[in-house]
Amino acid sequence: MKRSFQIKMPKQEVFNRELVLQQASNVFHHKGYNATSMQDLVDATGLNRSSIYNSFDSKLKLYLECLNSYQTKYQNIMHSILIKAENPFNAIALIFKKYVEEIIADKDRKGCLITNCKSEMANQDVTVNYFLHNNQKETLALFEDLVKKGQEEQLINTNKHPKAYGMYLFSSIQGLRMTGILNQNEHELMELVHITLDTLK
Amino acid sequence: MKRSFQIKMPKQEVFNRELVLQQASNVFHHKGYNATSMQDLVDATGLNRSSIYNSFDSKLKLYLECLNSYQTKYQNIMHSILIKAENPFNAIALIFKKYVEEIIADKDRKGCLITNCKSEMANQDVTVNYFLHNNQKETLALFEDLVKKGQEEQLINTNKHPKAYGMYLFSSIQGLRMTGILNQNEHELMELVHITLDTLK
DNA sequence: ATACATTTGAAACGTTCATTTCAAATAAAA
DNA sequence: TTTTATTTGAAATGAACGTTTCAAATGTAT
Structure with missing residues (x-):
């Protein structure tokens, strides 16, 4: 040619x-x-x-x-968790368990790159802010969807709308990530997760 | 002289x-x-x-x-809340409400100085790390004390130890602070707080 | 008024910053 | 092999960094 x-x-x-x-x-x-x-x-x-x-x-x-x-790396991790989870509630539990594992494995106590980014850069750069909003939107959508399905299967109570519980889970994850910077005790972190997830039961 | x-x-x-x-x-x-x-x-x-x-x-x-x-400024705020609160559970609720007010009033979306510090500096400087550990210790002690008294007055369930609930509240506050950087909707934040505090009921 | 320890202002310190420059090296196509 | 567009390495750019310096200004006490 x-x-x-x-x-x-x-x-x-x-x-x-x-x-x-x-x-x-x-x-x-x-x-x-x-x-x-x-x-x-x-x-x-x-x-x-x-x-x-x-x-x-x-x-x-x-x-x-x-x-x-x-973000893509974590999306892949979430995807594989969704596949192996028995039901929507179990998926949420496995996601939280995964974060606890990450915290414990993180010997440098770095926390979450995206949470740190939000803390450092959200109000400093508009493109970073846009990324963070999109990341939040996608995470909320994932949790909302799992909660909705969990409620349909009567694994999660219907006291609150899936959107509200989605926000609660998103916020709890961020709290867990922040807490995990100073505290890496697996038992304490898992107890924290149990309290958080019992709310949905 | x-x-x-x-x-x-x-x-x-x-x-x-x-x-x-x-x-x-x-x-x-x-x-x-x-x-x-x-x-x-x-x-x-x-x-x-x-x-x-x-x-x-x-x-x-x-x-x-x-x-x-x-930190001192917030300790004073907490102290005045403790004085005007009707009971230990109400004190916790007022503390969370106060944080929501701070978030809404923060037009620059700066988040919490100490949470941001933890994210940026906890693993970078030993004196900052020491401050953060002390700040955590004091905050946990406050919440643990309120939960213990709340349980004694049968305002808070006894499903979990005061230490565990204290950690849960501390972690939830940090999550709330992070969430509040991107989301300043009062209704959504208060719903988040209600879900968090209903866990103790 | 005078003496004096400290604060203040302005400039300078040497270093490090993010970024640019440009000649040399490189690899694909002719 | 030559041509060519790009990558690469090393050095340079000017600005900004945290910190220091020191003479001048200041306020207290004699």
């Missing part, structure tokens, strides 16, 4: 974009956005400064890509 | 320390620790750089004083 004005193909990106995002996410997660320097990101990714700017434009855009990558 | 080696009294600090801490707190609250520059603090307080360093030693120490000042 011949073309008169054939486009010459350039040298391509050689790094694994998803791996780089993972490495950058680790730094942002550990230090937060503002305390993370471009040098930190160069060191963590092994990429050259100009390669980072070529591929991600700016520190802020790289951060946003990390947030999206982190 | 005469003394051979009389100490000459120096010019004294002229500014109101508590006011300056309030002004500095506003900046830290709005931007977080790392995004706040010394120039921001100079602008907000009207003090000269060297006066700030003379009086507070460093940005970090000033931050810690702001945290303590903020």
